[in-house]
Amino acid sequence: MDDQLNFAPCGFITMDEDGNLISVNETLLILLDYSGEKLSGKHINEILSVPARLFFQLYFCPLIKKEEKVEEMYLSLTTSKGEELPVLINALRRNRNNASVIDCVLIPMRKRDEYENELIQAKKMAEIALLEKDKAVIEMEDLLQKIEEQRQELITLNRENQLYKENMEKELQLAKNIQETSLTEPISNEELQIDAYYKASSELSGDIYGFYQISRTQYGIILLDVMGHGISSSMITMSLQSLFQRLISRGVTGERIMKELDAHLHELFRNNADAWHYCTAIYLFIDTKKQTIEYVNAGHPPALLQAPDGIQYELISTTPPLGAFEGITFVKNSVEYSSGGRLLLYTDGVTDPLDVQHLPDLLMKHPSASLKELKGSILQSLEETESSYTENDDKCFILVDLK
Amino acid sequence: MDILARNNVKVKGRGTVPMLFAPGFGCDQNVWNTVAESFEDNYKVILFDYVGAGNSDLAAYSPDKYSTLEGYAQDVLDVCEALKLENVILVGHSVGGMIGALASLEKPELFSSLIMLGPSPCYLNDPPEYAGGYEKEELTGLLDLMEKNYIGWANMFAATVMGNPQSPELSADLEERFCSTDPVIARQFAQATFFADNRKDLPNITVPSLILQCTDDVIASMEVGHFVHENTPHSTFRVMEATGHCPHMSHPEETIRLISEYLAGDMANFEKKKTGDRV
Numbered sequence: 001m002d003d004q005l006n007f008a009p010c011g012f013i014t015m016d017e018d019g020n021l022i023s024v025n026e027t028l029l030i031l032l033d034y035s036g037e038k039l040s041g042k043h044i045n046e047i048l049s050v051p052a053r054l055f056f057q058l059y060f061c062p063l064i065k066k067e068e069k070v071e072e073m074y075l076s077l078t079t080s081k082g083e084e085l086p087v088l089i090n091a092l093r094r095n096r097n098n099a100s101v102i103d104c105v106l107i108p109m110r111k112r113d114e115y116e117n118e119l120i121q122a123k124k125m126a127e128i129a130l131l132e133k134d135k136a137v138i139e140m141e142d143l144l145q146k147i148e149e150q151r152q153e154l155i156t157l158n159r160e161n162q163l164y165k166e167n168m169e170k171e172l173q174l175a176k177n178i179q180e181t182s183l184t185e186p187i188s189n190e191e192l193q194i195d196a197y198y199k200a201s202s203e204l205s206g207d208i209y210g211f212y213q214i215s216r217t218q219y220g221i222i223l224l225d226v227m228g229h230g231i232s233s234s235m236i237t238m239s240l241q242s243l244f245q246r247l248i249s250r251g252v253t254g255e256r257i258m259k260e261l262d263a264h265l266h267e268l269f270r271n272n273a274d275a276w277h278y279c280t281a282i283y284l285f286i287d288t289k290k291q292t293i294e295y296v297n298a299g300h301p302p303a304l305l306q307a308p309d310g311i312q313y314e315l316i317s318t319t320p321p322l323g324a325f326e327g328i329t330f331v332k333n334s335v336e337y338s339s340g341g342r343l344l345l346y347t348d349g350v351t352d353p354l355d356v357q358h359l360p361d362l363l364m365k366h367p368s369a370s371l372k373e374l375k376g377s378i379l380q381s382l383e384e385t386e387s388s389y390t391e392n393d394d395k396c397f398i399l400v401d402l403k
Numbered sequence: 404m405d406i407l408a409r410n411n412v413k414v415k416g417r418g419t420v421p422m423l424f425a426p427g428f429g430c431d432q433n434v435w436n437t438v439a440e441s442f443e444d445n446y447k448v449i450l451f452d453y454v455g456a457g458n459s460d461l462a463a464y465s466p467d468k469y470s471t472l473e474g475y476a477q478d479v480l481d482v483c484e485a486l487k488l489e490n491v492i493l494v495g496h497s498v499g500g501m502i503g504a505l506a507s508l509e510k511p512e513l514f515s516s517l518i519m520l521g522p523s524p525c526y527l528n529d530p531p532e533y534a535g536g537y538e539k540e541e542l543t544g545l546l547d548l549m550e551k552n553y554i555g556w557a558n559m560f561a562a563t564v565m566g567n568p569q570s571p572e573l574s575a576d577l578e579e580r581f582c583s584t585d586p587v588i589a590r591q592f593a594q595a596t597f598f599a600d601n602r603k604d605l606p607n608i609t610v611p612s613l614i615l616q617c618t619d620d621v622i623a624s625m626e627v628g629h630f631v632h633e634n635t636p637h638s639t640f641r642v643m644e645a646t647g648h649c650p651h652m653s654h655p656e657e658t659i660r661l662i663s664e665y666l667a668g669d670m671a672n673f674e675k676k677k678t679g680d681r682v
Contacts, residue, residue, distance in 0.1 A: 018646045018647060019646075019647065050537070050544065051541055051542075051547070051548050052548060054542075054545045054548075054621065055545055055548045055549070057620075057647060057648040058428060058545075059430075059582055061649050062434055065652045065653065066434075066436075066652070074551040074552050076544075076548065113551075116551060120551070
């Protein structure tokens with residue numbers, strides 16, 4: 001080896017194809033703390049760190065065999081004192097003296113190695129951060145998907161709900177029709193004329209009425225208001241209706257009717273305090289021959305009787321509402337009337353939105369108005385005071401012209 | 404999925420008996436060029452790259468699947484199935500031999516013989532019974548060396564494997580890659596290879612095998628070669644004059660000769676077996 005190569009500012013080795021060192025220049029020997037020619041004849045593994053021996057077999061050997069050269073391969077050497085020396089190696093396979101040999105240049109790179117280690121460290125940190133970011137993105141996407149699924153679920157539920165609501169409304173409308181069908185038709189003959197107005201709140205009504213001709217000259221009129229409104233109240237009205245219809249038609253006395261209805265309510269809720277409802281009611285028994293009205297008022301707003309001379313009488317309540325207390329004795333009262341008298345029965349849904357005196361005044365002002373006109377006037381008054389409040393209660397009134 | 408494209412499968416040769424060459428760790432199917440060519444006259448020669456290596460389809464790489472050697476063994480089975488191969492002679496270098504062995508455990512009926520060059524079932528020392536050759540730190544040092552040798556172009560590839568949605572898939576990069584591939588894939592393959600322990604699998608191998616053991620192989624020592632032979636039923640052990648770990652490249656003639664000799668004997672045995680004689 002000439003001097004220039006021997007002391008070149010880089011390591012230089014020549015080895016055979018099996019990795020046996022043929023020559024090692026002085027520069028490398030000094031770097032590796034070996035003296036003289038101790039290394040030639042030995043395998044390159046002698047100066048490679050253990051990992052580098054593996055790497056050499058895995059990469060250097062196949063590459064030099066196939067590509068005839070190796071460029072910029074990083075390897076770690078071990079000095080005779082066991083210290084590590086990182087080098088960059090370039091190798092070339094060539095034929096010399098009829099033998100295939102491999103020339104290698106080795107550049108120590110301690111400082112660069114430190115720098116690269118730092119770079120690798122930074123790269124690893126960046127990769128971890130990237131992985132975490134990707135993970136976060138995936139988690140977020142999962143979350144978004146879950147939200148979307150929940151949204152879809154809500155939409156489905158909402159649709160089901162809507163359908164349920166529509167069915168329910170249809171059912172309620174049907175029930176309303178059934179309830180209205182149970183109401184009696186207006187009566188109009190030589191002795192009296194009866195007309196009524198009935199309007200449920202947005203749902204079903206807790207009000208119910210009925211008027212019946214008991215005999216040729218006897219009539220029974222009943223008006224009930226079950227506390228509350230809606231499905232539960234309306235069902236109670238229906239059960240009461242079927243009872244009073246039979247009782248009134250049979251000509252049972254007012255006291256007895258009230259007692260039976262009261263007992264019925266107590267019976268209904270005997271074992272079910274949660275469902276308890278009470279009910280106000282007024283029953284009028286009109287005898288057109290005697291021109292008398294017998295009435296029982298159980299907690300109901302007073303009925304108004306207007307004589308032909310315009311004087312008004314209130315048929316006021318004398319007992320508590322039905323279903324309120326057990327063992328009540330219902331007492332009837334009687335009034336006489338003259339031809340041309342007029343009666344108004346109503347539930348509180350009619351009077352609550354109006355001034356207390358409004359209905360008596362209205363009746364007073366239009367003594368000669370027909371029932372139909374009077375009914376129109378009352379409805380007009382109600383419409384004028386229409387509000388969300390009034391919409392929320394059932395309204396019912398009955399007008400009677402006594403002839 | 405097109406397995407032939409995925410694994411860059413090349414079928415050559417004029418014979419009918421299939422000879423499937425499985426590369427070892429690190430490089431692609433080109434390592435077999437010289438050896439495989441010599442069998443083209445009499446065999447159907449099949450070369451392939453594992454997913455992640457050589458010119459395989461990197462998009463098919465799955466970090467989960469290829470975190471163990473079984474994933475690579477599935478590549479071997481996939482190639483056999485795609486080509487409808489039977490009675491396959493599998494020639495595997497280094498970890499390629501173990502991958503072939505694992506494939507034969509999965510579907511022994513596919514293989515007629517297993518030729519393993521420098522196999523090792525476990526590279527880690529497990530004292531006192533077993534000397535795989537390496538301590539954990541030394542193998543980790545190898546991973547670090549690999550990392551250092553990828554500096555400069557690592558970023559370009561790393562992004563693909565990590566499935567970073569911001570960087571579109573690798574451009575159709577079909578240039579020769581021989582011993583280089585995505586550093587992340589290479590690292591995972593190295594971990595799967597060098598930290599594997601398949602010692603318990605050896606006794607279950609039913610396919611007759613040939614173990615070719617190099618002299619002075621730092622990766623798979625003579626001791627390890629003996630271990631494989633002693634624990635593998637129906638195995639034949641031949642020590643080569645070749646040194647190093649890549650006899651198929653450094654000493655192709657000897658490699659070809661030993662394989663041919665074995666196959667000649669093995670075929671004779673196979674014929675005997677077929678006629679019902681005892682071997």
